[in-house]
Amino acid sequence: xxxxxxxxxxxxxxxxxxxxxxxxxxxxxxxxxxxxxxxxxxxxxxxxxxxxxxxxxxxxxxxxxxxxxxxxxxxxxxxxxxxxxxxxxxxxxxxxxxxxxxxxxxxxxxxxxxxxxxxxxxxxxxxxxxxxxxxxxxxxxxxxxxxxxxxxxxxxx
Amino acid sequence: xxxxxxxxxxxxxxxxxxxxxxxxxxxxxxxxxxxxxxxxxxxxxxxxxxxxxxxxxxxxxxxxxxxxxxxxxxxxxxxxxxxxxxxxxxxxxxxxxxxxxxxxxxxxxxxxxxxxxxxxxxxxxxxxxxxxxxxxxxxxxxxxxxxxxxxxxxxxx
Numbered sequence: 001x002x003x004x005x006x007x008x009x010x011x012x013x014x015x016x017x018x019x020x021x022x023x024x025x026x027x028x029x030x031x032x033x034x035x036x037x038x039x040x041x042x043x044x045x046x047x048x049x050x051x052x053x054x055x056x057x058x059x060x061x062x063x064x065x066x067x068x069x070x071x072x073x074x075x076x077x078x079x080x081x082x083x084x085x086x087x088x089x090x091x092x093x094x095x096x097x098x099x100x101x102x103x104x105x106x107x108x109x110x111x112x113x114x115x116x117x118x119x120x121x122x123x124x125x126x127x128x129x130x131x132x133x134x135x136x137x138x139x140x141x142x143x144x145x146x147x148x149x150x151x152x153x154x155x156x157x
Numbered sequence: 158x159x160x161x162x163x164x165x166x167x168x169x170x171x172x173x174x175x176x177x178x179x180x181x182x183x184x185x186x187x188x189x190x191x192x193x194x195x196x197x198x199x200x201x202x203x204x205x206x207x208x209x210x211x212x213x214x215x216x217x218x219x220x221x222x223x224x225x226x227x228x229x230x231x232x233x234x235x236x237x238x239x240x241x242x243x244x245x246x247x248x249x250x251x252x253x254x255x256x257x258x259x260x261x262x263x264x265x266x267x268x269x270x271x272x273x274x275x276x277x278x279x280x281x282x283x284x285x286x287x288x289x290x291x292x293x294x295x296x297x298x299x300x301x302x303x304x305x306x307x308x309x310x311x312x313x314x
Contacts (some may be wrong), residue, residue: 049239050225052218061214068207079247079254082206083240090236090265090281097236108247124247126286 006098007045016144019066019155023059026067028144033131034104035111035118035143036075038067042099049084052099062156067103070154074147075113077105081127114142163255164202173301176223176312180216183224183312185301190288191261192268192275192300193232195224198257205256206241219313224260227311231304232270234262238284271299 016028018038029037040063046052052060064082071077081104089097104127107120116139122128135143173185175195186194197220203209209217221239228234238261246254261284264277273296279285292300 048225048237050222054218057214057218061209061211065207068205079243079252080205081240081242081244083238083242085238085240085283086236087238087263087281087283090263095236106244106247124244126242126244129283 002092002094002096004045004096004098006041006100016140018144018148019063019151021059021063021156023056024063026063028140028147029102030140031133032135032140032143033133034081034106034120034127035113035116035134036071036077036105036147038071038103040064040067040101040103046099047086047097048099066154066156070147070150071103071105073154074150075105076107076109076111078108078123079106080104081106113146114139159249159251159253161202161253161255163198163257173297175301175305176220176308178216178220178313180213181220183220185297185304186259187297188290189292189297189300190290191238191263191277191284192270192273192291193228193234193262193304195228195260196257197221197224197260199255203256204243204254209256223311223313227304227307228260228262230311231307232262233264233266233268235265235280236263237261238263270303271296 016030017025018028019026023043025041025043027039027041029039042056068080083102086097089095106123107118108123110117110119116135118134173187174182175185176183180200182198182200184196184198186196199213225237240259243254246252263280264275265280267274267276273292275291
């Protein structure tokens with residue numbers, strides 16, 4: 001198998017780990033183009049949705065429930081865009097896709113967090129895949145700290 | 158509740174229905190910008206992934222498995238982009254989101270079906286949300302007929 005970076009996460013990669021269980025890891029995305037953007041990664045090297053095992057699929061639903069509830073409650077997200085793409089893995093030959101989801105919270109209203117004011121310019125339209133990050137390192141760290149301190153409320157241990 | 162068009166599909170809307178069970182309906186998208194593009198719609202009016210019921214979630218996995226297998230085998234799709242967005246529903250106030258997934262098969266190699274030659278120009282990159290349809294009505298009907306004739310092989314009755 002080709003080297004898979006998601007199977008070999010460094011401590012630096014794990015810096016924004018919000019929650020993990022036996023099957024899944026939830027990271028706050030280091031690029032916060034949509035505030036609260038997360039990545040939900042399968043712990044096992046699995047290359048497609050259809051190859052997920054029943055126990056992974058079952059657990060994924062509890063992760064989705066907890067994340068949507070947390071981000072609605074703590075950030076006042078209006079709704080969520082979920083995608084499972086894995087396109088980047090196919091830039092290599094052979095490809096080495098490792099299943100993960102992108103979660104972009106979307107906001108009808110202007111939202112404020114710390115010193116950041118965020119307006120979801122494309123709300124009710126497809127997310128902008130070229131959107132720029134709206135948070136610097138300090139704001140990202142603050143957002144992480146805020147969400148991480150609430151994880152136990154929403155996720156099962 | 159605001160009027161939900163997905164709760165009131167017409168016979169014309171159902172023209173491209175490939176498969177349905179108690180919980181889900183699978184349609185060939187009428188806009189074939191990526192050949193084999195499908196829409197997987199929850200039969201019940203459910204507004205978000207976290208509100209899906211356990212039996213719907215369980216059934217969804219079997220739909221995903223069948224669709225990925227069918228499109229890999231019958232169309233030689235390389236991999237799949239799945240998304241669950243519901244942005245359009247938020248153009249209305251109040252919004253009336255009805256849960257559905259977009260499935261775009263992606264192709265590493267040029268693919269041929271009937272008289273159509275399709276090159277996935279963005280392969281290994283994010284899908285182009287503005288891509289134009291590559292099939293006219295006749296080609297769409299032929300693709301539908303081809304896939305519909307194979308549904309029983311891949312989906313449970």
